[in-house]
Amino acid sequence: MTDRGPAADSTSTIADTDRHEIERLFAAQKDTALALRQSTAGERIDKLKRLRALMFARREDIMAACHADFAKPSAEVEVTEILPVVEEAHHAMRKLKSWMKAERKRPTLLMLGTSAKVIQEPRGRCLIISPWNYPINLSFGPLVSAIAAGNTVILKPSEMTPHCARLMSEMVAELFDETEVAVVQGAVETSQSLLALPFDHMFFTGSPAVGKIVMAAAAKHLSSVTLELGGKSPVIVDASADLKNAARTLVWGKFANNGQTCIAPDYVYVHKDIRQAFIDEALKALDHLYGTADTRRDNDDYCRIVNQRHYERIRGLLEDARERGARLATGDVPANDDRYVPPTLLTDVGDDARVMEEEIFGPVLPILTYDDLDSAIARINARPKPLALYIYAKDKQVIDTVVTRTSAGGTCINTAMLHFLHGQLPFGGVNNSGIGNSHGHAGFKAFSHERSVLQDRFSLAFLFRPPYNAFTRWFIRFSVRWLS
Numbered sequence: 001m002t003d004r005g006p007a008a009d010s011t012s013t014i015a016d017t018d019r020h021e022i023e024r025l026f027a028a029q030k031d032t033a034l035a036l037r038q039s040t041a042g043e044r045i046d047k048l049k050r051l052r053a054l055m056f057a058r059r060e061d062i063m064a065a066c067h068a069d070f071a072k073p074s075a076e077v078e079v080t081e082i083l084p085v086v087e088e089a090h091h092a093m094r095k096l097k098s099w100m101k102a103e104r105k106r107p108t109l110l111m112l113g114t115s116a117k118v119i120q121e122p123r124g125r126c127l128i129i130s131p132w133n134y135p136i137n138l139s140f141g142p143l144v145s146a147i148a149a150g151n152t153v154i155l156k157p158s159e160m161t162p163h164c165a166r167l168m169s170e171m172v173a174e175l176f177d178e179t180e181v182a183v184v185q186g187a188v189e190t191s192q193s194l195l196a197l198p199f200d201h202m203f204f205t206g207s208p209a210v211g212k213i214v215m216a217a218a219a220k221h222l223s224s225v226t227l228e229l230g231g232k233s234p235v236i237v238d239a240s241a242d243l244k245n246a247a248r249t250l251v252w253g254k255f256a257n258n259g260q261t262c263i264a265p266d267y268v269y270v271h272k273d274i275r276q277a278f279i280d281e282a283l284k285a286l287d288h289l290y291g292t293a294d295t296r297r298d299n300d301d302y303c304r305i306v307n308q309r310h311y312e313r314i315r316g317l318l319e320d321a322r323e324r325g326a327r328l329a330t331g332d333v334p335a336n337d338d339r340y341v342p343p344t345l346l347t348d349v350g351d352d353a354r355v356m357e358e359e360i361f362g363p364v365l366p367i368l369t370y371d372d373l374d375s376a377i378a379r380i381n382a383r384p385k386p387l388a389l390y391i392y393a394k395d396k397q398v399i400d401t402v403v404t405r406t407s408a409g410g411t412c413i414n415t416a417m418l419h420f421l422h423g424q425l426p427f428g429g430v431n432n433s434g435i436g437n438s439h440g441h442a443g444f445k446a447f448s449h450e451r452s453v454l455q456d457r458f459s460l461a462f463l464f465r466p467p468y469n470a471f472t473r474w475f476i477r478f479s480v481r482w483l484s
């Protein structure tokens, strides 16, 4: 596809859905949510099968929509939008029977004579609000988990990727009755109308700022929440690291999707002794992945910034950094033609630059240096807990030190971003970068309520109830002493 110039700005108007229509849909899902409590694994697997098949059947449409929204390269669409969703569905289909099984619990001493189990109950009516940066993946991925867990869903995709939002609306309508799964299109107003309703669960992916709005809205009805948020994900490149591997995987992690990835390496702390060698390797990795600097603009494998507002924001960050003494190791950023920002390595960045304050979410990689590991760890710990933290080192002690002395949603060692694709790993943030997890079993659990069920058979619980006579008093005191 050589036709550059995503159309997002010219067609990005999605009308907000009327509040009454939203309330009607929400009410219409009530009976289905109750009926789905009794749905079998086979029935749920069948729905996942149909969703997976439709992803494959509509893959050309998915590529076209992503290209129209932000010139996303077709190979990147297959790797980061289609593959993770079909893999999520495939994994859930294989594991669902065991995930749904009641878990028997042996009695503790006081509960001898009872039988107990934990059952996975569907949460009920669920809301999924998704961001624009992986519009299909981050909408249909959670949808797979919600269906696997037996829920109804209202899905609100981002208004900033309107072609993808419309396509998902069509695809969902092809598979589901609106009383089970419905897509509601719109922007902030629509989102707020949805958030006002007493959903059983709200699953939100987006910025920490909006995450706080979602949590406050959920608190009004005590809806449970999963918040998949963002932040600044740091990288430590130790002197013992394999620099070629570090450069190649970081350059891919940073510049895929034009840096508009929640777990993109946000900034790098490289040991001062290997700073120049790392920069040289990173420049080589850029040539390898995206061609030489003069040809990158026309490289079909390189995506664009989603809209003019974000383009101006990134340029603003670069100008501010430059004014404070930073250098662009990759050369100048050309004037705006189609919201192209080349892959940019920034050096000599001060901690006071704005690029070090906010999540960059664009193709700009600040490279900072450290002398001793303690100082790098202290600088990372001075910021809110990140969604991801990456470590490049051969020295095991360095790896262990960084892992145990920092906190992050997830961590990769000697690679970047792959933990997102591992279906057996819970994916999520911590505090400012998120609450709760998604993917695989963790995604199923996010959309399920763990319900304890206890049956009394011949327990001694009656001895704990009044009237308290001499014998029951003795028994209670004996129990306390025995367990103390």
Ligand SMILES: NC(=O)c1ccc[n+]([C@@H]2O[C@H](COP(=O)([O-])OP(=O)(O)OC[C@H]3O[C@@H](n4cnc5c(N)ncnc54)[C@H](O)[C@@H]3O)[C@@H](O)[C@H]2O)c1
Pocket: 129, 130, 131, 132, 133, 134, 138, 156, 157, 158, 159, 186, 187, 188, 191, 192, 205, 206, 207, 208, 210, 211, 213, 227, 228, 229, 230, 231, 261, 262, 263, 359, 361, 387, 429, 434
């Ligand atoms: N943890 C993850 O899995 C993950 C994945 C992708 C993106 N993110 C994060 O998402 C952010 C980028 O995505 P974005 O710009 O679409 O995020 P965003 O928070 O601006 O928007 C996300 C969704 O919230 C809605 N929204 C926006 N403002 C709202 C408001 N005031 N009230 C109610 N709803 C509102 C939007 O319509 C959209 O559907 C980054 O911070 C990134 O790190 C996190």
